[in-house]
Amino acid sequence: MRTTKRLHLVLASASPARRKLLRAAGIEPEVLVSGVDESTVDHSTPEALSLTLAQLKARTVTERLGQPSVNGSAPESADRQTLVLGCDSVLAFDGEILGKPVDADEATRRWREMRGRSGVLHTGHCLIDLSSGREVGAVAQTAVHFAAISDEEIAAYVATGEPMQVAGAFTIDGLGGPFVDRVDGDPGTVIGLSLPLLRGLLGELDLRITDLWTATPASSTSK
Numbered sequence: 233m234r235t236t237k238r239l240h241l242v243l244a245s246a247s248p249a250r251r252k253l254l255r256a257a258g259i260e261p262e263v264l265v266s267g268v269d270e271s272t273v274d275h276s277t278p279e280a281l282s283l284t285l286a287q288l289k290a291r292t293v294t295e296r297l298g299q300p301s302v303n304g305s306a307p308e309s310a311d312r313q314t315l316v317l318g319c320d321s322v323l324a325f326d327g328e329i330l331g332k333p334v335d336a337d338e339a340t341r342r343w344r345e346m347r348g349r350s351g352v353l354h355t356g357h358c359l360i361d362l363s364s365g366r367e368v369g370a371v372a373q374t375a376v377h378f379a380a381i382s383d384e385e386i387a388a389y390v391a392t393g394e395p396m397q398v399a400g401a402f403t404i405d406g407l408g409g410p411f412v413d414r415v416d417g418d419p420g421t422v423i424g425l426s427l428p429l430l431r432g433l434l435g436e437l438d439l440r441i442t443d444l445w446t447a448t449p450a451s452s453t454s455k
């Protein structure tokens with residue numbers, strides 16, 4: 233049965249890219265950074281790692297909101313139904329699971345290996361409905377094909393500092409754009425949040441992504 237309450241999305245992420253994706257899709261999230269120490273989680277597959285970290289981030293913020301955790305049934309709020317979304321992105325490349333490079337040297341080394349080759353960006357998503365305590369989650373994968381860039385291009389890109397801020401040491405919608413030939417799959421998954429996957433998770437909770445629109449698309453695009 234569809235909700236009659238106003239839906240409110242809390243994004244449990246510091247990622248400016250995730251927030252930008254949601255806002256462009258008409259969803260204005262409240263941002264509550266989880267502060268999770270990702271080094272405490274170790275998993276052998278990129279799917280398990282990205283999903284577990286997404287769950288940890290969403291659950292951490294849910295607890296902080298003073299609501300029971302996943303198995304509790306949070307008290308109904310008057311007119312607002314709050315959802316918490318956690319995400320985590322990792323690159324699977326050459327049999328390794330790669331997050332953000334620790335420094336410029338690692339970013340340089342990675343690019344010298346990645347250029348001209350392909351990897352798979354995995355983004356785990358976890359969505360918790362505070363009113364019911366229900367939790368749903370899934371991982372999206374998008375293949376990334378890197379351009380055969382020169383040592384000089386690598387040096388210039390690493391010098392911008394961007395590679396050290398993002399999983400996989402590259403962006404497709406930033407300075408790294410020219411260095412990715414193509415992606416196979418949802419580009420949002422590479423950027424850090426898959427909107428079609430979010431739509432599916434909301435559907436599992438009997439909710440619609442259109443109920444999350446804070447600005448109706450017409451008004452948000454009017455000049």
Ligand SMILES: Nc1nc2c(ncn2[C@@H]2O[C@H](COP(=O)(O)OP(=O)(O)OP(=O)(O)O)[C@@H](O)[C@H]2O)c(=O)[nH]1
Pocket residue numbers: 244245246247248249250265266267270289319320321322332397398399400402403404405406422423424
């Ligand atoms: N703009 C952009 N950001 C990317 C891209 N690929 C990865 N990222 C970012 O790289 C970061 C991956 O690190 P995560 O640990 O998942 O997220 P975070 O930024 O540390 O933020 P938290 O969710 O609070 O942990 C995210 O901010 C992603 O948005 C890309 O192609 N474009």
